[in-house]
Structures are given as structure tokens and as C-alpha cells.
Amino acid sequence: MAGFSLELNEDQTDLRDWVHGFAEDVIRPAAAEWDEREETPWPVIKEAAKLGVYGFESLATWFSDPTGLSLPIATEELFWGDAGIGLALMGTGLAVAGIFAAGEPEQLVEWVPACFGDEDDPKLAAFCASEPQAGSDVAGYRTRARYDEATDEWVINGQKAWATNGGIANVHVVTAVVDPELGARGQAGFIVPPGTPGVHSTRKIRKHGLRASHTADVFFDDVRVPGRCVLGGRERLAARLARAREGQRAGGQAAMATFETTRPTVGAMAVGVARAAYEYALDYAKQREAFGRPIVEHQSIAFDLANMRMEIDAARLLVWRAAWMGRSDVPFTAGEGSMSKLKAGEVAVWATERAIHILGGAGYTREHPVERMHRDAKIFTIFEGTSEIQRLVISRAISGRHIR
Numbered sequence: 081m082a083g084f085s086l087e088l089n090e091d092q093t094d095l096r097d098w099v100h101g102f103a104e105d106v107i108r109p110a111a112a113e114w115d116e117r118e119e120t121p122w123p124v125i126k127e128a129a130k131l132g133v134y135g136f137e138s139l140a141t142w143f144s145d146p147t148g149l150s151l152p153i154a155t156e157e158l159f160w161g162d163a164g165i166g167l168a169l170m171g172t173g174l175a176v177a178g179i180f181a182a183g184e185p186e187q188l189v190e191w192v193p194a195c196f197g198d199e200d201d202p203k204l205a206a207f208c209a210s211e212p213q214a215g216s217d218v219a220g221y222r223t224r225a226r227y228d229e230a231t232d233e234w235v236i237n238g239q240k241a242w243a244t245n246g247g248i249a250n251v252h253v254v255t256a257v258v259d260p261e262l263g264a265r266g267q268a269g270f271i272v273p274p275g276t277p278g279v280h281s282t283r284k285i286r287k288h289g290l291r292a293s294h295t296a297d298v299f300f301d302d303v304r305v306p307g308r309c310v311l312g313g314r315e316r317l318a319a320r321l322a323r324a325r326e327g328q329r330a331g332g333q334a335a336m337a338t339f340e341t342t343r344p345t346v347g348a349m350a351v352g353v354a355r356a357a358y359e360y361a362l363d364y365a366k367q368r369e370a371f372g373r374p375i376v377e378h379q380s381i382a383f384d385l386a387n388m389r390m391e392i393d394a395a396r397l398l399v400w401r402a403a404w405m406g407r408s409d410v411p412f413t414a415g416e417g418s419m420s421k422l423k424a425g426e427v428a429v430w431a432t433e434r435a436i437h438i439l440g441g442a443g444y445t446r447e448h449p450v451e452r453m454h455r456d457a458k459i460f461t462i463f464e465g466t467s468e469i470q471r472l473v474i475s476r477a478i479s480g481r482h483i484r
């Protein structure tokens with residue numbers, strides 16, 4: 081029987097060092113510029129595609145690690161480089177996770193490569209679940225998909241909000257209601273292929289942080305997609321809806337299934353930002369002097385740094401546990417996926433604020449990256465389920481009660 085170890089294997093340390101090198105050499109030098117420009121950093125995406133950091137093959141390799149750790153390891157390094165550019169590179173992964181969570185193998189083969197494009201012409205993908213009136217309340221989606229027997233097409237109508245890469249994506253993965261009577265159980269995921277008429281995005285949203293990542297509302301007006309574009313296929317959908325009508329458990333719901341698989345990865349993003357801020361503050365505290373000594377030798381600063389390191393390590397351990405559980409098909413009986421994202425998100429917000437404080441006035445300026453890191457960190461307590469929603473998932477799991 082194999083013993084327990086938290087030591088990374090050689091493939092994992094090689095991956096970590098390789099992605100770290102890209103983050104240090106390519107992402108970091110570009111971070112402030114793309115944050116100010118508030119534009120998608122295509123030159124960085126193209127460079128990442130050329131080197132194999134962005135693309136179908138890299139994601140497939142990271143995902144195939146049987147320990148589950150390669151994806152969080154690589155993600156942490158990218159977001160250590162910069163969160164806005166990191167999300168510009170990893171946003172496609174959310175749409176791919178949506179296909180993976182609910183799709184048939186042939187749907188993965190057909191659509192995942194189109195999400196990424198190729199090394200000469202990289203593309204992006206978007207996962208469109210949230211709506212203006214319903215973010216946390218996933219049962220409140222109104223976007224409708226109706227099946228047109230005559231043409232074997234699904235017709236999608238509705239408005240999606242906050243979609244990362246929305247409107248600039250090659251492939252949109254959309255959650256829509258197929259049977260409103262069934263509430264959250266009456267939803268399904270759909271692929272909207274490249275160039276499909278009726279997909280519009282009028283407004284790129286201006287944000288507090290993650291400004292290099294494109295976030296937009298997307299409108300679907302009589303969007304017709306082939307019948308084969310419903311994730312999981314029509315037969316499985318019909319069987320699932322029939323079970324739901326009979327009041328049986330129907331194997332979860334499209335958007336939630338995606339979020340379950342992606343939460344540890346989002347936790348790893350938050351760990352990357354927190355670690356970047358901690359390392360910057362530690363270096364600064366060793367050099368900056370006050371009252372005749374480096375500020376790191378003042379106990380309150382040293383204790384802050386000690387707490388930051390401890391909390392970041394604790395968050396990473398929760399992320400790795402959840403990633404391992406997810407990859408090993410160990411059920412999240414206590415909401416472990418949510419725990420990892422909740423802890424890491426809250427640590428990122430707290431640690432980046434502490435980093436600003438350790439830099440004093442300098443930390444509050446754009447001369448140092450910690451103010452950007454703090455703006456970026458706040459998202460990790462909001463998207464992929466707010467901290468309250470993570471606490472709901474955990475408290476329901478541990479109590480067996482329907483906590484509201």
C-alpha cells in the first residue's frame with residue numbers, strides 16, 4: 081500500500097517551474113499595462129499559445145494528472161503572475177469545464193478544440209450562466225431553449241450577465257431553461273458554435289479589478305443551434321427531465337455541476353494572488369527601515385507576515401485536497417470544494433489588504449502592484465459562488481438540512 085506524501089513529483093515540479101517562468105518573464109512585465117488599458121491582452125494570449133501554456137493540449141495534460149494537482153499548481157503560478165491576465169488565459173477553462181461536466185465524449189472532441197483555437201490563431205470560450213436578475217439564485221434563470229422538431233434545432237432566447245469572454249468568445253456555453261415547471265432541474269447546457277447568428281454583446285463591463293479580463297452581458301435573440309448541441313444529448317436530457325417530473329433526484333443541475341468541478345481551481349487562482357502579495361510585502365519589509373531597523377524586525381509586521389504565510393499554506397492545502405478528491409471521484413460530503421474556494425478567496429482579500437498596509441503609503445499607490453492585487457482579489461469572494469453561497473453549500477452538506 082502506497083504511503084501518504086505531500087511531496088510533488090518531478091512532473092509537477094517541472095510544470096510549476098515552467099509556468100512560473102512564463103508568469104515571471106511574460107505576464108508580470110505586462111500586468112500593469114493591461115490593467116490600465118482594460119483590454120484583453122491578446123499578445124500575451126498569443127505568446128502563451130505559442131509556448132503551449134494556453135491551449136487544449138496543456139489543459140488536457142494538466143487535467144489528466146491522476147493526483148489532480150497539476151491544474152491547481154499551474155493555475156496558482158499564472159495568477160501569481162497577474163490575476164487579470166491569468167483570467168484572460170483561464171476563462172476558457174470555465175466553458176470547457178461546463179462541456180466536461182455535462183457533455184458526451186463526442187461533444188468534448190468536437191467542441192473543446194474550438195474553444196482554444198490553435199497556436200497560430202488562439203480563441204477564447206465563455207461560460208454563460210449568470211443573468212441580470214439571478215446570479216447566486218441559479219434556479220432563477222430565465223433564458224429559454226425550445227426544441228424545434230421541424231429543423232432539429234434548439235432556439236435560445238435570453239440575456240446572460242457578467243460572462244467572462246462573453247461576446248468575444250469563439251464558443252459560448254449557455255445554461256438555459258428547457259422546462260420552467262421543474263425550476264433548477266429543468267435546465268440544460270448548450271453549445272453555441274462559432275459565428276452563430278443572434279448572439280450580441282453590446283457592453284464590456286468596466287470593473288474594480290481583473291481589468292485585463294473581458295466581462296460582458298450577452299444577448300441571445302432567436303439563436304438557433306443544431307440539435308446535437310445540447311450537452312449530454314437529447315435522450316439523456318429527456319430521461320433526466322422525466323425523473324425530475326416523477327420527483328426523483330435528477331443528477332444535479334447544469335450550472336451547479338460546472339461550479340463543483342471548478343471551485344478548487346478558482347481557489348488556486350486566489351492562492352496565487354495572495355502569495356504574490358505576501359512575497360512582495362516580505363521583500364519590502366526586509367528593505368524598508370523605520371525607527372532605525374528594517375520594518376520586518378518590528379513584531380507586528382513580522383507577525384502579520386507569519387499569519388499571511390500560514391493562511392496561504394492552509395488555503396493551498398484545502399485546494400489540493402479538493403482537487404485530489406475531485407480527480408479521484410471522492411464525494412464532497414462536507415462541501416470540500418466550496419471550503420477550498422471560500423478559504424482561499426477570503427485569504428486573498430485579507431492578505432492583499434495586509435500587503436498594502438505593510439507597504440504603508442507606498443502600498444496605496446500604483447507604483448507598487450499590491451493595490452492592483454487587492455482590487456483583483458475581491459472577485460474571489462464573489463464569482464463562482466459568493467462566500468455566503470459557499471457557506472450554504474458547506475452547512476447543508478454537514479447538517480443535512482436545507483439552510484436558506
Ligand SMILES: Cc1cc2nc3c(=O)[nH]c(=O)nc-3n(C[C@H](O)[C@H](O)[C@H](O)COP(=O)(O)OP(=O)(O)OC[C@H]3O[C@@H](n4cnc5c(N)ncnc54)[C@H](O)[C@@H]3O)c2cc1C
Pocket residue numbers: 174206207208209210212213214215216217241242243244245287290295459462463464465466467468469472484
Ligand atoms: C468579473 C466577473 C466575472 C464573472 N464571470 C462569470 C462567468 O464567466 N460566467 C457566469 O455565469 N457568471 C460570471 N460572473 C457572475 C458571478 O458568478 C455572480 O456575480 C455571482 O455568482 C453573484 O451573483 P450576483 O452578482 O447576481 O449577486 P447576488 O446573487 O444578487 O448576491 C448579492 C449578495 O447577496 C448575497 N446572497 C444571495 N443569496 C444569498 C443567500 N441565500 N444567503 C446569504 N446571502 C445571499 C450574496 O452572497 C451577495 O453578497 C462573473 C462576475 C464577475 C464580477
